[in-house]
Amino acid sequence: MTDALRCPVCAQPLTRTDPTLRCPNNHSFDLNKHGYVTLGTGRKLPEGDTPAMVAARTAFLSAAHYLPLATTLTNLVDHELMARVDGVSRPQLHDQRGGTVPLVVDLGAGTGYYLAAVLDGWTQAQGLAFDVSKAALRRAAKAHPRAGAVLADTWGTLPLADDSVDLLLNVFAPRNGTQMRRVLKPGGLLVVVTPTERHLAELRERLGLLSVDPSKAERLAHELRDFTQTGEQLLEWDLHLTATQADDLIAMGPNAFHSQSRATAPVTCTASVRIGTYRPR
Numbered sequence: 151m152t153d154a155l156r157c158p159v160c161a162q163p164l165t166r167t168d169p170t171l172r173c174p175n176n177h178s179f180d181l182n183k184h185g186y187v188t189l190g191t192g193r194k195l196p197e198g199d200t201p202a203m204v205a206a207r208t209a210f211l212s213a214a215h216y217l218p219l220a221t222t223l224t225n226l227v228d229h230e231l232m233a234r235v236d237g238v239s240r241p242q243l244h245d246q247r248g249g250t251v252p253l254v255v256d257l258g259a260g261t262g263y264y265l266a267a268v269l270d271g272w273t274q275a276q277g278l279a280f281d282v283s284k285a286a287l288r289r290a291a292k293a294h295p296r297a298g299a300v301l302a303d304t305w306g307t308l309p310l311a312d313d314s315v316d317l318l319l320n321v322f323a324p325r326n327g328t329q330m331r332r333v334l335k336p337g338g339l340l341v342v343v344t345p346t347e348r349h350l351a352e353l354r355e356r357l358g359l360l361s362v363d364p365s366k367a368e369r370l371a372h373e374l375r376d377f378t379q380t381g382e383q384l385l386e387w388d389l390h391l392t393a394t395q396a397d398d399l400i401a402m403g404p405n406a407f408h409s410q411s412r413a414t415a416p417v418t419c420t421a422s423v424r425i426g427t428y429r430p431r
Contacts (some may be wrong), residue, residue, distance in 0.1 A: 154253055154278070154314035154333075158189045158302065163311070184284075185291030186299035189309040195301070198283030200406070204261060207402035208289060211263045213395060218387045219321075219423060220267035223341065226425065227268050227317065230339055251276050252316040257304050257330070258323020260286045262293030265319060269294045275316070280304055308333055317341070322403075331376040331430050340377060340428040344370060346384065348422035353396060357411035360404055370426075377428035386422045393417075 155164045157173035164171040169181040171189075181187045199207070210216075252275040256265040259279035269277050277297035279290035284301065291299035302309050305326055310333040318334055321343040330340060347362050354361060363369070391399065396413035400406070 152298070154255075154311050155189065155300070156309050156311050158191050158307070158309045161307075184288040186284075186287040186301055188301040190302060193303070195282050195303050198281060199260065199286050199402075200283075201285040203402050203406050204283065204285040204289065206398040206406075207286075208261055210395060210398040210402055211261070215389055215391070215395070215399075216263075216421070219343065219385060219421070220264055222383075222385055222425065223264055223319070223321075223343075224267050224271035226341065226427070227339075228271055230427070231272070253278065253314065254317045254319065255280065255310070255315045255333070256319040256321070257308075257326070258320060259290050259299075260323075262290030262297060262299070264321045265290070265297055266294040268317070268319065269296050272317075280308070304329075325370070325373045327373040327376055330374075334430050336430060338430065340374070340430075342370070342374070342426045342428065343423050344426070346422040346424055348386070348420055350389075350399070350419050350421065352419040353399070353413075353417055356417065357400070357413065359400065359411065374428055376431055378431050379426055379428050381427040383425050384422070385425060386420055388418060389421050390418050391416060 152164055152166045152171060155171065156162065157164055157177050159177045160173060160175050162173040162175055164173050170178050171187055172178045179187050179189055254265065254268055254275050254277040256277065257280050259265050259281050262279045265277045265279050269275055277294060279297060279299045280302055281287050281290065282301060282303065287299045287301055304324065308329045312332055313335045315333045316335055316338050318330055318340045334340060344366060345362050349362060353359065393413040393415055396417050
């Protein structure tokens with residue numbers, strides 16, 4: 151999976167000699183004791199999710215509350231691998247018939263929960279989790295035996311080769327459309343998951359939490375202007391949460407920075423997301 155990585159200083163290929171990644175210009179980057187590598191140029195990066203947020207997310211996801219989304223992503227990727235139109239293969243994800251191992255990259259991967267689910271279904275592929283949160287990457291580095299983890303600025307130039315990624319995942323995370331287009335292979339697939347206005351509406355109304363940006367669809371279209379949307383599906387399911395689980399849900403996302411509200415009783419709310427699929431133009 152390191153074949154696709156590039157030096158963030160000079161953009162040359164990186165070669166792995168444990169525990170170091172090194173480019174021909176002798177820039178080197180060590181895999182740390184937690185299992186991830188920092189590919190940066192010395193510029194201070196955002197801190198990302200805090201250890202407390204990551205702990206809350208781990209507890210919440212471990213209880214399978216978002217399993218319907220993980221399962222849907224796995225099934226979607228399987229469908230794209232096998233998809234045919236009138237008996238003729240359409241442009242689709244690459245497989246091992248070309249002699250290369252397919253690469254899945256999750257940008258803003260957090261703990262690697264969704265990346266691991268996709269890799270469980272696509273047994274020929276390897277994965278890379280990108281994030282700026284050290285706490286999250288400590289877990290992402292161990293999320294799957296065929297996945298690695300990279301701390302890098304996903305708003306800047308991604309330390310990945312041009313046309314090197316078969317599948318890009320972007321789940322509840324910021325989007326750098328220009329870089330996504332650069333690294334995705336021709337015929338590759340981008341999968342983007344965003345919340346709808348109904349997502350957690352009951353919980354948000356009860357506790358005065360942040361609302362979903364009403365201009366999200368317009369921003370998404372602008373960010374992904376170098377892609378053609380090939381599909382979209384709405385996925386909704388009920389969440390039946392204890393007060394503790396509701397608190398974990400609040401604490402694992404942006405509301406952790408904006409609200410001190412806590413649930414005092416069990417709550418049922420709606421999870422509602424849009425899953426869009428895109429091909430590079």
